[in-house]
Amino acid sequence: MTGPRACAPSELPQLARLADAVFRSKGGSMQAEYPLVFGEENLNFCRVIEEDGRIVSHVGVSIRDASLLGCSLRVASIGAVCTDAAYRGRGYASLLMEDARTLALGEGASLMLISGGRGLYHRLGYVNVGSFRSFTARAEILPVPAEGLRVEPCGAAQIPGLIALHQRLPVRFVRPADDWEKLLAAGMIMNQRGDCLGVWEEGRLVAYAAVQRPRDGAPARVREYAGSETALFAALGAVARYYEASGVEVVAMPGTEDLARLLRNAGAEEKELAFTGTLGILDVDGFFACIHPYVRECLGAPTDALFLDPRQTNSISFEYAGERYALANRGQLTALVFGGSTEEARSIPEAPPGVGEILKRIFPMPLLWYGYNYV
Known part of the structure; x- marks a missing residue:
């Protein structure tokens, strides 16, 4: 096995055949239909694993800027996740998803959207939320x-x-x-x-x-x-x-x-x-730096008294006026930020009254809808 790595230009036809075999068995061309993933200029973000001399697994990444209520952030969209049937069950998709996360963070992305809801994504901490x-x-x-x-x-x-x-x-x-x-x-x-x-x-x-x-x-x-x-x-x-x-x-x-x-x-x-897939905040500090103008506008002076600590070993916590509100992981934080009526959105713990009232003035925020940017 070699990889995860970028798809080479000479391998694009081979990658297209793999994607079509998984997603277009009745006809169609993933390469033609999703140019933001399979365009030659994006091949560094087509992450693959090679075995027995051919590409057997793939995760596609499309990184774009976005605007969220006047705040600018970078978003990594994940799609065309596929593995040759003969090579499934070896953990290749998990390896590629972790590679995609690392790559996205290196490109400055603080939010990841995934066009799918398979169990793998939930096991990796991504959630189905939004409204x-x-x-x-x-x-x-x-x-x-x-x-x-x-x-x-x-x-x-x-x-x-x-x-x-x-x-x-x-x-x-x-x-x-x-x-x-x-x-x-x-x-x-x-x-x-x-x-x-x-x-x-x-x-x-x-x-x-x-x-x-x-x-x-x-x-x-x-x-x-x-x-x-x-x-x-x-x-x-x-x-x-x-x-x-x-x-x-x-x-x-x-x-x-x-x-x-x-x-x-x-x-x-x-x-x-709900959102048509799963998502997660990748970089807590980076995401909150991006939305700081929105938070400041919502809260005014209390913004400076609301403290977010993402560096604890097993949780992310907000502190305000002596109260502490701990979330178990980034999935719960994503659910708090984007809300919704899904089980994952409803399962986050209730906040203490003081910090809870402050957070209700900020969240939930509207979530990006894919539209043409679906991958």
């Missing part, structure tokens, strides 16, 4: 677009406008133009084929929706949007008709309210979703 809202609206309750509003697919020519709209989101991945080019060309919205539909009002691009193509008359699934939420709501009927779908299903982007309110008032069915 998102999903709305499903039948076509008949959606508005008829007003004159002057149209819905059409976006392409490379619209990238500057898409960037301008996306930059307004309060919780988002930072997505440069070259990422937009690759993602639009790939035609994937998270884990399904999809389209980027622009909403034009009086000839001006005012919103977009990244929509998974519906199957067998199911709702069209909006998995990312940005721009005017009022215009987007007015265009949802046209989105449903574009696909001849039974309606639309929309995941509300974190930190936004208007589209959710409009859908709720229209009678859409609402439900809570």
Whole structure:
């Protein structure tokens, strides 16, 4: 066995065959569908193990900057975790996940998102937490677009406008133009084929929706949007008709309210979703340094009296006004920070009243939603 190590450029076809054998047995190309992982410029972050002269296990890492309520941080997204069937049970995925964690920390990432919920990730301390809202609206309750509003697919020519709209989101991945080019060309919205539909009002691009193509008359699934939420709501009927779908299903982007309110008032069915995978805070000091402006804004002067100690052997603790609140591990800290209704989010211990009241003024924070950045 050799590795964990980076995938060499000459090995990319071999790696693509392994990923397709595991994830695309019925057809498709992981390399084409997920350029943020399998692009040649990212091969140092395609971590592999070689045995018997070939690649037998892989963990893909995509490291991007993100903005969380005005705070800048680096995020490592993990995907395409796979092992050749003949080499499973040897601990290769665990070795690669630890290698990916070390690599991500070296790149300055303080948060890791994993597109999966297998037991391995939970054993390594990652948790399924976070809270998102999903709305499903039948076509008949959606508005008829007003004159002057149209819905059409976006392409490379619209990238500057898409960037301008996306930059307004309060919780988002930072997505440069070259990422937009690759993602639009790939035609994937998270884990399904999809389209980027622009909403034009009086000839001006005012919103977009990244929509998974519906199957067998199911709702069209909006998995990312940005721009005017009022215009987007007015265009949802046209989105449903574009696909001849039974309606639309929309995941509300974190930190936004208007589209959710409009859908709720229209009678859409609402439900809570957890994050579509597992996650963990990698670097406690680094993460809290990143969100310090947000914490300071929430607390004011008490910020300086709230002390976080991540260096204890078996726990992470907050101290405030003589009270101490200990969390057993980084998984519990991640659950505290991002909240939600999952068992892991509910299982964190109750805080003493003083420090608990302070922490409630900060947490939970909204969590990043993958959208186009799914790997």
